[in-house]
Amino acid sequence: MENNRVEEDDKNAQNDKGNLSGSGSAKEKEPRIIAFVCNWCTYNGADLAGTSRMKYAENVRVIKLPCTGRIDPLFVVEAFKKGAKGVLVSGCHPGDCHYTSGNYHSRRKYTAFRDLLSYFGVDTNRVEFSWISASEGNKWVSVINDFTNKIKSLPDSSDIFSKQ
Amino acid sequence: MARIGVFVCWCGSNIAGTVDVKRVAEEAAKIPGVVEAVDYKYMCSDPGQNTLRKMIKDKNLTGVVLAACSPHMHENTFRKAAVKEGLNPYFIEIANIREQVSWVHEDKEKATAKAIDLLKMMVEKVKRNKPIEDVRVPLTKKALVVGGGISGIQAALDIANGGVEVILVEKEPSIGGKMIQLDETFPTLDCSSCIMTPKMVEVYQHPNIKLYTYSELEDVSGYIGNFNVKIKKKARSIVEKDCTGCGDCWNACPMHKNVKSEFNVNLSERTAIYVPFPQAVPLIPVIDRSVCLHYKKGGKCQKCYDACGPKCIDFDLQDEIIEEKVGAIVAATGYDLMENSLYGEYGYGQFKDVISGLQFERLLSASGPTEGVVKRPSDGKTPETIVFIQCVGSRDPEKGVPYCSKVCCMYTAKHAKLFAHKVHGSQSYVFYIDIRATSKGYEEFVRSTMENDGAIYLRGRVSKIYEDNGKLIVKGADTLSGNQVEIAADMVVLATGVIPKKGSDKIAQMLGISYDKYGFYTESHPKLRPAESSTAGIYLAGMAQGPRDIPESVVSGSAAASKILGLFSKSEYEVEGTIASVNKTTCVGCFYCKRVCAYSAISKEEVKDRNGNVLKVVANVNSGLCAGCGACVNACFSKSIDLKGYLDEQIFAEIKSLAV
Amino acid sequence: MEKMNDKLQNTAKELLESKEVNLIIGFAKGSNPLRMRSVFITDPKDAYKISFNAHCVQDLAVFLKKPEVKKFGKIGIVVKGCDEKAVNTLIQEYQLSRDNIKIIGVECRGAIKQNLADRGEDSVKQSTVYDKCLACEVHTPLLYDYLVESDEPAFEITGDVKPYAKIEELDAMSVEDRNMFWQKEFEKCIKCYACRQACPLCYCTRCIVEKNTPQWIETNIEETGNAQWNMIRAYHLSGRCIGCGECERACPVNIPLMLVNEKMARDVFEKFGYKSGLDINAKPVFGTFDANDFNEFIK
Amino acid sequence: MEEKYYEISSDNIEKFINNLVEQNNEVIAPKDKDSDTFYDKITNFKDADLNILLPKLSFKEYLLPKTETLFEYSISGSSINILDSLENAGAARIINNGSGGSDNSGKKGGKKIIFGSRPCDAGAGPIMEKVFNWDYKDEFFNEKFKNLYIISIACVQPDNYCFCTEAQLSPESSYGSDILLKKGGSGYYAKVTTEKGLELINSSSENSSLFKEISKEAFPADKDWKAAFDIKKTQGFLDKNFTSNYFQEKFLSCIGCGICTYTCPTCHCFDIQDEGTNEKGRRIRNWDSCQFGIFTLHTSGHNPRVTQGDRYRQRLMHKFKIYNEKFNKYLCVGCGRCSRNCPEDIDLKEITSELSLMENSGEV
Secondary structure, X not given: OHHHHHHHHHHHHHHHHOOOOOHHHHOOOOOOEEEEEEOOOHHHHHHHHHHOXXXXXXXXXXXXXXXXXXXXXXXXXXXXXXXXXXXXXXXXXXXXXXXXXXXXXXHHHHHHHHHHHHHOOOOHHHEEEEEOOOOOHHHHHHHHHHHHHHHHHOOOOOOOOOOO | OOXXXXXXXXXXXXXXXXXXXXXXXXXXXXXXXEEEEEEEOOXXXXXXXXXXXXXXXXXXXXXXXXXXXXXXXXXXXXXXXXXXXXXXXXXXXXXXXXXXHHOXXXXXXXXXXXXXXXXXXXXXXXXXXXXXXXXXXXXXXXXXEEOOOHHHXXXXXXXXXXXXXXXXXXXXXXXXXXXXXXXXXXXXXXXXXXXXXXXHHHHHHOOOEEEEOOEEEEEEEEEOXXXXXXXXXXXXXXXXXXXXXXXXXXXXXXXXXOEEOOOOOOXXXXXXXXXXXXXXXXXXXXXXXXXXXXXXXXXXXXXXXXXXXXXXXXXXXXXXXXXXXXXXXXXXXXXXXXXXXXXXXXXXXXXXXXXXXXXHXXXXXXXXXXXXXXXXXXXXXXXXXXXXEEEEOOOOOOOOOOOOOOOHHHHHHHHHHHHHHHOOOOEEEEEEOOOOOOOOOHHHHHXXXXXXXXXXXXXXXEEEEEEEOOEEEEEEEEOOOXXXXXXXXXXEEEEEOEEEOOXXXXXXXXXXXXXXXXXXXXXXXXXOEEEEEOOOOEEEOHHXXXXXXXXXXXXXXXXXXXXXXXHHOOOEEEEOOOOEEEOOOOOOOOOHHXXXXXXOOEEEEEEEOOOOOEEEEEEEEOOOOOOOOOXXXXXXXXXXXXXXXXXXXXXXXXHHHOOO | OHHHXXXXXXXXXXHHHXXXXXXXXXXXXXXXXXXXXXXEEOOHHHHHHOOOOOOOOOOHHHHHHOHHHHOOOOEEEEEOHHHHHHHHHHHHOOOOOHHHEEEEEEOOOOOEOHHHHOOOOOOOOOOOEOHHHHOOOOXXXXXXXXXXXXXXXXXXXXXXXXXXXXXXXXXXOXXXXXXXXXXHHHHHOOOOXXXXXXXXXXXXXXXXXXXXXXXXXXXXXXXXXXHHHHHHHHHHHOOOOOOOOHHHHHOOOOOOHHHHHHHHHHHHHHXXXXXXXXXXXXXXXXXXXXOXXXXXXXX | OOOEEEEEEHHHHHHHHHHHHHOOOEEEEEEEEOOEEEXXXXXXXXXXXXXXXXXXXXXHHHOOOOEEEEEEEEEEOOEEEEEEOOOXXXXXXXXXOOOOOOOOOHHHHOOEEEEEXXXXXXXXXXXXXXXXXXXXXXXXXXXXXXXXXXXXEOOOOOOOOOOOOOOOOOOOOOOOOOEEEEEEOOEEEEEEOOHHHHHHHOOOHHHHHHOEEEOOOOOOOOOOOOOOOOHHHHHHHHHHOOOOHHHHHHHHHOOOOOHHHHOOOOOOOEEEEEEEOOOEEEEEEEEOOOOOHHHHOOOOOOOOOOOHHHHHHHHHHHHHHHHHHHHOXXXXXXXXXXXXXXXXXXXXXXXXXXXXXXXXXXOO
């Protein structure tokens, strides 16, 4: 019966989105990745990748926040629950935080949080954490591409947050 | 109900070449709450902005989403346009479909799908925006400088010359700091007091500077623009306004030769009523009550009073608390030198002729205890051989500190050079680890000490010093030749490392600024905001931040001053309204937010009932200090803090809009 | 046990008589001989009701978060070593002032599992006490104003005791198997939030689960909402949980919550060298950081 | 319906239950799980644990699921589509929690049979039914109630926390049961009080042959169960002493965990919530508890039940006064689960008894 609903949803999605080969029907093939990034380093790094016309996988959707210190690990849970196959958290390198220590606090929290995820049976391959500075457009590209490939290579997840 | 307008920018072909902008606009129009969605060639152009303004007005929009280039490019452009139509600027959101879509993807279908997603996220975000007012903080245009050394003096003068009132607080009876104790300065060999004294006098005479010497910071509260400062003016026992600095009093003091002079680093003595040095500013004596007979013997001695012409000595003066309101503060608390006795094997304290670098400065100085003639403390003979030991405490994580004290290489070279100049035929040996001479003229200076002044540099450490037949035998290693060396010296000078001023941690706590594990004040950003502390309105200067030489200290004093003058150039201090705010009903007062706040922006606030009973203590965000990073939001278990502009609800809506 | 109870009662009596405290929270006889319950004493004459034995399973520190109890102002509380760590954490997190609490520490020799006691178990043995008692390092509380020593000998531990041995078992499992294990556990959850209410450190005025803009935790009592609740509960307690085990004892559907709490405590200790509840002046592990923190998972 | 009486051997009851399972009925019985007993789906008579007094939780969730979808919705542009869960039960989301419980499939849910419940649990059904029908007819509840068949087994030995007799039931009461079994004879005697009970017995010719009809007189009479206190007195006290300090003092020890309400067979409060994404979602109702502070928290921030004493008093008032005034029964079957499961050892039997004594002595 669980499946019934999924099909029903698919139909709705199709109707809503017309013939668009976007988020609706593409989901079978293309895993959705949500990236929570800080405004000062990683967002600028991604902008640099853009201005440098580098190319990378289309799967990522960026949510901008002021600082990694603002990126609550519980956002990751919510992202998974809403169907994201992978979540990236990225901000300034240690020592470079625009707000001095947001990334340090964040790193601590994510250390514990990842352990917890893994303990609860969530594949931590689905959560990526990286430091990407404003000058590292190429790092942004490689992190996104590598992560997308990794996510694509993972089997369909059946963990508690993959269900809807 | 939300009335959202959507604009999809082509950016010429920059976006439209890869993204089907028409379709993006069509899809946007279907999103609940969107009243109109249009595409346009160049939204940032004047006609583009006018389209935006027109729709805001015509459709009475409550929010706008632009699918365009990075918000870092034109967010402000569009916000300004929106404000002109009376829309709160924070109701403009940008979906970045250029840098994040059209420029980085090639597949038009996928790029278009992604652009629609990004747009949807922003529509959902903007629907949940709340009006944000930028925070305006009134400014008390007066500055406080803590510390009257060279960096504090420089800061005070620069601010004062900018037309702003300054209060300069100095703990010692005179300003001048460490620099006034130096003889000549590297690498130009200017006489320190010759260049310093005029500045000190300028401070004293400056109409915009109020000088409190022999005073300490007692308490600081408030925040940027509005600090309340309490200064404890210690009782000097002199009615300052009447004192002429004639010196009759200290000449009359029976306690001469009883107290070691701080200024001369224990190499001479002073009286109980004294000025630390003849060029002191202000030239007003102070009575050291811990040694003065008047205080120790029940008021019997009053020889200074008797000698005083204007009768400005008042033994009953009390400490005074002065309250001042200031808008900005410079922390220039300076440094101390490490304990010379750290290395027992060097025999400091045991052998009179093992002295510190600063003591040697005093021996070199014409105003020093030997009037500039180099004499050794034990017998007053002029030494012929001096061994200088560098890195005493510095770069030694075992016994001292791991960092480099930065100035020792240079002042040791200067000492060796000056010694050669003063005592002809003398010989210096310098034990060093590395020579760090990196500023303008420094390397040449050290070279000249070696080559012109004959100083012998030995790379290695000294293992032991002992006395033998009136000589100090220095045993050490010359690691370059691999030989053990033994030098019979007349004197040994230790280049002891630099540490933060004793008590500077207390001042930091009072100011609410952070310091590193050694006690040096930390900058708001080590590279980009080196003059600012982590707390808004408090700036840093001089050695309080870490080892640095005189020019650097002067630069940092000027930097702090220019920051303050910049701050004061506006009528109010303005900060973006995207700051944290507390739900005081649900806050339980665990203060994890306070712990993670890098800006000391969170304080405790008591919630009281009608009768004034404290019901609970909750967190309060000081809008003048909050930088809007959101670390507190993450730290809050009950989600009783939120960050304006990045509300939890908005982030969730963004995530939800991506539901697959 | 008489001596111990005498000392407890006398201490309570004196504290109330001298008005050093307005309330004593202690243990008293419960609804059957093998159950103990909390007792709230304001009158020194009632101090005789207080007693202590191996059935005193509750962590009385939980009451210190109740507004009704806080109103009493100065409070004396009877605590076992494990529970006392909760008092420390409450002080550390500004929920309690050290000046307002008199800690009557009892030396505890282990508490008998309540489900066994309900079936008649009355002896303290390796096989009858809680796992926390097997690894207990605080038979004598860390911080106290009065110490009441135990009359009983310590129980004997034989063999290689591994409290919460299931944790190692889970760690050794594949991610999928762990997932299966926890899904089965969380399916049982009825979201009564007894785990939260029984926890002395879940003191928020408004729990995150009660916030609905946004809805951090799905309200449904189904596997997703349940898993989310359990995840967030564990996350909020990591680095804070002092291991009293009250959540697990309270859980009406027997979810092994201590396997989560203990795992988090071990991880936090391993990564940050921090143990909760030991020092009222320590900086909580997630209220501070070190520039050299664990960085290995970050690209 | 006229009551009917039967005798059935132990072997035959096993056959009967297994037949019911084979007839594609969902049969739910006390079952061992995690060293405790819970109501759960059984596939064989042998799965059922009939030796214990009571499972840890009641079977309430089969009448009022922990979470129940009321309808689903989707938003597109300015239009909203609603999908009624009851009307479209097949399409509605089915939640199967594995525990066999929370099936909220509405009309098409089919029959469920509870086997081996005690008279107290069985009595909860009709007690709740009144609440769900006195004003608004709650079809979600009624559908499930109609499809729930209850075969109870009378108690022989209640424990210290049991007080069904005081709650105006008894260990042998057939109230709420479709079939009540009593141990005896070759296995059990059965009393059938409802058409639903007969329907089960006559669900196949084999099944009906397993039961041997007997006269009313041949059915063993109930023991003379004596109430230890008079619940009317408890009610009397509650009537007059809303402001009694008893509640505030007694429930200082209450941590407000709500286990009493969640494990109670008759507590039926729920909370309505929406869940979903920006474009679609569902409206659900979830179990709730009057023991939570937020239960009565007003938007203004004011809370009329500010202390745990206020909240527990509410529970007592509702069970022993308010419900009685409306339906002339008590909203309590005396199962004692709240006492057994309470982590702080708050004993409802002790409390109701104390209140009745205080009423006697006129103490406030």
